[in-house]
Amino acid sequence: MPYNVMVVDDAAMMRLYISSFLKSRKDFKLVAQAANGQEALDKLPDLPDLDLILLDIEMPVMDGLEFLRHAKLKTRAKICMLSSVTVQGSPLAAKARELGADGVVSKPSGTVSHDLEEKTGDELTRVMRALVGA
Amino acid sequence: MMDEMDEIWMLYADDGAQSLDAMEAALDALEGGKGDMGAHIGALFRAVHTFKGNSRVLGLAQVEGLAHLAEDLIGLVRDEGVPLNGEITDILMRTGDALRGMLEETADTRADVEPGPTAGLKQDLRTMIGRLTGAEAEPAEPAPTAEPQPDVVPQKAAAEAPAAPKSEPEPEPEAASAPKAKAPVFDMGLAGLLDQLDGGDGAEFDEFEGDDDEPEFEPEDDPEPEAELEAEEDGAPQSEAEAEPEPEPEPAPQVKTVAEVTEGKLLAPDSEHHKIFNDMADKTCAALDALVAEWVEDTSPRAAHRQADNLHYAAGQLNLADWLALLEPVLSGDAPDLAATRDLSAAIRRLLSGESAAPEVAEEPAPEPEPMPEPAVDVVSEPVAEPEPAPEPQVEAKAAPVKKTTARPKPAAEVAEGKLRADQTYHQIFADMVFKTLDKMDALCANWSEDSSLAALRKEADGLRYAAQQLDLTGWVALLDPVAEATGMSHAAAKDHVAELRARAAQEFGDADAAPAQTRGPIDPAADGRAFFQAIAELYPLIADQGMRMGGDTPCTMEERRDLAERIADLAAPREYVRLVDSAHRLSQEPAGHAYRAAELALYEELVSVERSLPASVFDAEMMPPSKLLGAWCVDHIFETLQSLRKGMEARSVEDGANWFPAFSTLMRQVHFACLNYRIETASQLTMALIDLFARVRVDQKAPDVILLQMGRGFVDTMELVFDALDQGDTPDTSRIEKMFEEATNACFVASGVMTAKSIESRLGLPPEFHRVMSPESVKTAHEAIKEGLHFYVLRADLNDDDALAQGFLEWITTGVVRMITNVTVFLDKATLFDFLVASSLEEDRMVERLAMLDTTGTRLMMAQALKVREAPEAGAAEPDTLDLIPMSDVGDSLALLEAVGAISASHAQLEHELTQLASVDLVQDVMEALRATGVGELEQRVRSVLRDRLEQHNMRLQEISESGAQLSAELSHLQQESVAQRSRPSEVLLRPLKAYVATQARKIGVDASVTYVGGDVMLDQMLIEELRGPLKTLVNLRLSGEYPASRFHISVEAESDHVRVELTDNSPEAPVSEAYAVLADEMARKKGALRRVSLPAGAGVRFHLRVPQHMIVLDGMVVRVGHVRYVLPVDSIHRILQTDRLLPVAASGGARMLHIDEGPLVPVHPLLPEPADMPAGARLYVVLSSNQTRIAIPVDELLGQQLVMLRPLQGVLSGMRDMSGIAVLSGGEVGMVVAVSALASGDESKASVAA
Structure with a gap:
């Protein structure tokens, strides 16, 4: 039974890349996408079996940190930041940890990272599996 | 035999006398006017502060009260700029005398003193404080019997007395900027209160964090004098409760429930x-x-x-x-x-x-x-x-x-709560009420009468306002106030107000006609949050009680635990706080001990998460946020937490992966909340940054590398000093924290190369949106592009609505002519665009052309900026303090890499050796001789000529290859050196934390100790740094724990070709006789190092000499052959090489021989191998080596040449060879022994002295 994943990212191409990345991992299944935090928050009540959220930070309407602040209360799904601004040990990575992010991974080449799978795929997979307990 | 109380009272007497001695000494020094007056005042403050704290611990309220007043007065001088004068020193002298009398009496009677004898002095102190702060003097103490709860803290009043001593319950956001960065008075009180709830012995944390031998937390919640001053200043009435400056001697401040605390009641x-x-x-x-x-x-x-x-x-x-x-x-x-x-x-x-x-x-x-x-x-x-x-x-x-x-009476229960719990029903009712009221107001405005309408309007507004107040809808209250309180209002103004109210209603509740009453009115998150926390606050005592019982002998029954969990869950579930529900249930399931404590912490953290999702206005003076509770909890045990972190990091160097992280994270989060409690924002961020760094290592199931651990240790050292300063009432130095945060942020860049994101940002002049978003990969790509001389552009793209364009553009910028560095999101009005930083060989006009070809509309892709690459600044100026940048490279990985480079280098050297030999053969001659040897006659001239030409060409080709090989060999050697250099760090990274460590350890035993050092720039291998850290810490601990602890240490570090020398000198006259020194010396010897100690003359101190062999260094060596063995002699150590037979036997030294050279004294001969007895006489080749003014002569059979070799440590049975520092793979592929010149020289030095 694959783990259900929601991707929250404002860049359509990035959602595409992540979606493609998830398809190649049989133990994960993309069940929802959202282009900003508010949209994701609105979808949460309809996703009771969600296991994991891959969350960008810089998004319009509601950014990832604000979403994290609220979603962390409302869902048992693990939340993994996947953002270009969460470089290891950086202030935003620290902030995400403070707000209770379950995992943090950096996009390798910016907001739209075409090389996500190539450069960060293994790390992201390891983090995702660790978070869902796979 | 003394019981515990005897011991405590004895300690009290001793410590108290010491404090009063210190007080007197400081006063004398101040009167004398010599030395650093600031330091004297600081010492005076600390002495009185310590005395006060000790008195408080024993419940000696009268003693404590007098000390407290003295402390306040000194505080005015120290913190408020009040000039010190004779009047102040006089009264402090009097106070010191009085305190000494009190000390003697209390130590004797073990009870507090009567207030009468010192009432006058206290009044004098109050008067003086009042005068100096601009407040009036307080009245004399009322009778103790009139005292109410002694720990009632009129915090708010106290907080607004700017000139009053210790009136800063809320420190500045950064402790560094606060003149006196103490915990908020209320918090410190809370910590004490929680401690009581915990059983008063910190038992809650024992299981969680291991041993708990720290002294009890010293509460500091004594702002009574401030409150009095404030009240006086304001002319506020002095109730008996407020007027009482002294807490009752008995009992110690009592608290009924945590709920009372959290509600401010x-x-x-x-x-x-x-x-x-x-x-x-x-x-x-x-x-x-x-x-x-x-x-x-x-x-x-x-x-x-x-x-x-x-x-x-x-x-x-x-x-x-x-x-x-x-x-x-x-x-x-x-x-x-x-x-x-x-x-x-x-x-x-x-x-x-x-x-x-x-x-x-x-x-x-x-x-x-x-x-x-x-x-x-x-x-x-x-x-x-x-x-x-x-x-x-x-x-x-x-x-x-x-x-x-x-x-309008209401039930008593509701009265008790003060505010009605806000639930959705009430809000819906309120919404209905709003619309009905507005309808009435509209009607009033439509039929406005100057005589009566305003009163009616006020009445309506007041009724609605009352309802809003009950629901804590502060926004509504504020809107209604002007109407409800209006003493005069024009018709137009009234209409404006009503319109404003209606607009607010429409915004908040929607259209009155469209929405049915029962669906109108979303829950006000602030009111709901407040109601939630009011209800949770009632459970705090139960949670605390359960925690105490779970740590004691009478753990709660499962039923009790389930009941509490259900009560929490009942509050959380309707609000969909699912993780809080889970953590509540976890609290009912975890067994007693560590797991239970972790669950309890998790519960509080979930409550903090709820708090963070609510507006700050939910929490006011009446409502304590859970973060404050948690912060006080964490502050109370911060030193144990830091100690556990330190222990964990020591052990972690040998542990692997998943096991260590949960405990580390839990402890770090406690530090985080403690920092937040003191509002040390940078430190709280730093804890999270370190959690992030460690967490990412954890994902790979690895143990944190040595550098990360070093960063962690530095953090613990620094935070110990910070909290220690706060604990002492001093302002902590937080500058180091800022630097460490910068290091943490840059850590991954340093690991991946030499440039940081900051340096790229600077060279490209990147716009702000690109700051702090570049990953190490992006930095590397940009760095390479700069080196290649490419042009840099920022391209703006609107891609979200055109997949085909997006696909085409992304393919274009990632393949071939354009190279993407990174990209960021740009919010422009309502559009989400992306700025791409790219590098390309294309000139700007060509780039624009390409964009136009991709986006024919010209609206979705555009050139935002062409960047100009700036010149790299001078070396050393571009990068931030590289001394402090600690790379994240895994030591194991880098060692393996270095080994690999070494192996390749050795293999190549062997090939090159063969090639050189081949190239040196005269093939023509060789072939001719071979032909002649086989009886072939002279070849025809033409044949000979052709053969010669071909063979010479072949020979030349071989020589060319050999030369290229030599060049490659040099590059490989350089690579080896670079690899070694990358593993090297300045010894500063060892010495600076050690300095902090010494200060911390010294403070723990109640002394001051400082460290100076030289040689901080000496580069050492990481492994060697780790090898030195332990012995140095052991030594300073031993020297601090003696009868006469050292107060000054000086460390010098020197690196020689094959070893590192460290000297640790201190000023303790105590001879190092403990067994521990011998154990340490043995341990050093096992690692091929040495520890010697020398007592300085006239008891001036002791000097320790530590010698540790160098690892992983690239050595410029002379390879020699002795018999069949090859040795490498460090070129730096070679004094001269000579062939001679001028030997002198030295009979007194067991047949040793001395070499006579033209200059200087005789040089002892040290054969590397035993020489046969029938060694032929005559001239022999000698290499004279020099180390530390000592020379030795090594007889060798052959000099094989100079080469760079990588020194590797000896392992296994070889590790016992004292005179060898390691092995090296030589260019011929053979293994050479690297001679430890210093060890040889020191051995021969002693022999030479024996001979002399």
Whole structure:
């Protein structure tokens, strides 16, 4: 039974890349996408079996940190930041940890990272599996 | 045999005497006017502070009270710029004498002293403090019997006395900038209170964090004098409770429940308190009237505001909703003007006489009988909040006039809560009420009558405002205030107000006609959050009690635990706080011990998460946020937490992956909350940054590498100093924290190369949106592009709505002519665009052309900026302090890499050796000789010529290859050196943390110790740094723990070709005789190092010499052959090479021989291998080596040449070879032994001295 994943990212191409990345991992299944935090928050009540959220930070309407602040209360799904601004040990990575992010991974080449799978795929997979307990 | 109490009292007497000695010494020094006056004052403050704390621990309130006053006075000099004069030193001298007498008496009687004998002195101190702070002197102490709860903290009042000593309960955001960065007074009190709830022994944390041998937390919640000063300054009435400056000797500050603390209800309201309150209100009226009578525009509004604030605070303590409702509007706006002050006074009188505060409304009937909760009755004389009120009739009889009732009574339970719990039903009712009220207001405005409409409008507004107050809808209250309180209002203004109210209603509740009543009105998150935390606060004592029992002998039953979990879950579940529900259930399931403590912490963290999702306005003076509770909890045990972290990191160097992280994370989060409690924002961020760095290592199931651990240790050292300073009442130095945060941020860049994101940002002049978003990969790509001389552009792209364009563009910028560095999101109005930083060989015009070809509309892709690459700054100026940048490279990985480079280099050297030999052969000659040897006659000239040509060409080709090989060999050697250099760090990274470590350890044993050092720039291998760290720490610990602890250490570091020398010198006269030194020396010897100790003359101290062999260095060596063995002699050590037979035997040295050279003394000969007895006489080759002014001569059979070799440590049985520092793979592929010249020289030095 694959783990259900929601991707929250404002860049359509990035959602595409992540979606493609998830398809190649049989133990994960993309069940929802959202282009900003508010949209994701609105979808949460309809996703009771969600296991994991891959969350960008810089998004319009509601950014990832604000979403994290609220979603962390409302869902048992693990939340993994996947953002270009969460470089290891950086202030935003620290902030995400403070707000209770379950995992943090950096996009390798910016907001739209075409090389996500190539450069960060293994790390992201390891983090995702660790978070869902796979 | 002494029991525990005997010991405690003895300690008290000893410590107290020491403190008073220190106090006297500081006063003498101040009087003498010599030395650093600031330091003397600091010492004086600390001495009195310590004395006060000790007295408090033993419940000696009178002693503590006097010390407290002295401390306040010194604080004025230290922190407030009050000049020190003879008057102050005199009174402090008197105080010191009095304290000494008190110490003797209390130590003898083990009871507090009578207040009488020192009452005069205390009054003098108060008078002086009052004068210096601009406040009036306080009255003399009232009789102790009149004291209420001693730990009642009129915090708010205290916080507003700027000049009063210790009146800074809220430190500045950054402790560094705070003049006196102490924990908020309230928090410290809370910590103490929680400690009591914990059982007073920190037991809650024992299992969680291991041993708990720290002293009890010393509460600091004594702001009574400040409160008095404030009250005096404001002319506020002095209730007995407020006037009492001293806590009761017995019992120690007691707390009823955590709920009382968290709700701010520190006063258990009883009739006496209500009487006091009524008196206070009465006097407030008088003060307001006085202000009205002599109104001064400059000062009176503020004074009136203060009066209202004081009364408001008291009302808050007693939870008097009507009073709060009356006073809050006054405090929420500007300071009241003359009319408002007059009105306020009148309203207070009306409430005191039992009427409603608002004159018009008091006479009106209640609003429509809505199902809205009825307004509270503040029956001031009935402390209904108490479960068992049991009022005392005679006291009640004496109470001031009280409000008997209003037209709208409500149940006592609701009165006790003060505010109605906000739930959705009430909000829907409120929404309906709003619209009905607005309808009535509209009608009034439509038929406006100057005579009556305003009063009716006020009435409507007041009714609605009351409902809003009950639901804590502060926004509505603020909107309604101007109408409800209006004394005059034009028709137009009235219409404007009503329109404003309707707009707010439409915004908040939607259209009145469209939405049915039951669906209108979303939950006000603030009100709901407040209601939630009010309810949770009632459970805090139960949680604390359960925690205590789970750590004790009578753990709760499963039923009790389930019941508590359900109660928490019942509050959390309707609000969909699912993780809080889970953590509540976890609390009911985890076994006692560590797991339970972790669950308890998790529960509080979830509550903090809820807190963070709510507006800050939810929490005010009456409502303590859970982060404060958690912060106080963490502060209380911060030193144990840091100690556990340190232990964990020591052990972690050998542990792997998943096991270590949870404990580390838990401890770090506690540090985080402790930092937040003190508002040390950078430190709190740094803890999270370190969690992030460690967490990412954890994902790979690895143990944190040595550098990360080093960063962690540095953090612990620094935080110990910071918290230690806070604990001592000093201002901590937080500059190091800033630097460490920068290091943490840059860590991953340093690991991946030499440039940081910052340097790329700077060279490209990147716009701000690109700051701090570049990953190490992006930095590397940019760095390479700069080196290649490419052009840099920022391209703006609108891609989200055109997949085909997006696909095409992304393919274009990632393949071939354009190279993407990174990209960021740009929010422009409502559009989400992306800025791409790219590098390309294309000129700007060509780039624009390409963009136009991709996006023919010209609207979705555009050139935002062409960047100009700036020149790299001078070396050393571009990068941030590289000394502190600690790379994240895994030591194991880098070692493996280095080994690989070494192996390749050796293999290549072997090939090159073969090639050189081949190239050196004269093939023509060789072939001719071979032909001749086989009997072939002379070849024909033409054949010979052709053969010669071909062979010579072949030979030349071989030589060319050989030369290229030599060049490659040099590059490989360089690579080896680079690899080694990458593993090297300045010894600063060892010495600086050691400095902090010494200071911390010294403070722990109550002494001061400092460290100076030289050689911080000596580069050492990481492994060697780790090898030195342990012995140095052991040595300083030993030297600090002796009978005469060292107070100064000096360390010097020197690196020689094959070893590192460290000297540690201290100033303790105590001889190092402990067994521990011998153990340490043996340990060093096992690692091929050495530890020697030398006592300095005249007991000036002791010097320790540590010698550790160098690892992983690239050595420029002379390879020699002795018999069949090859040795490498460090070129730096070679004094000269000579062939001679001028040997002199030295009979006294067992047949040793000395070499006679032209210059200098005889040189001992040290054969590397035993020489045969039949060694032929005659001249022999010698290499004379020099180390530390000592020379030795090594007889060798052959010099094989100079080469760079990588030194590797000896392992296994070879590790016992004292005279060899390691092995090296030589260019011929053979293994050579690297000679430890210093060891040889030191051995021969001693032999030579014997011979002499």
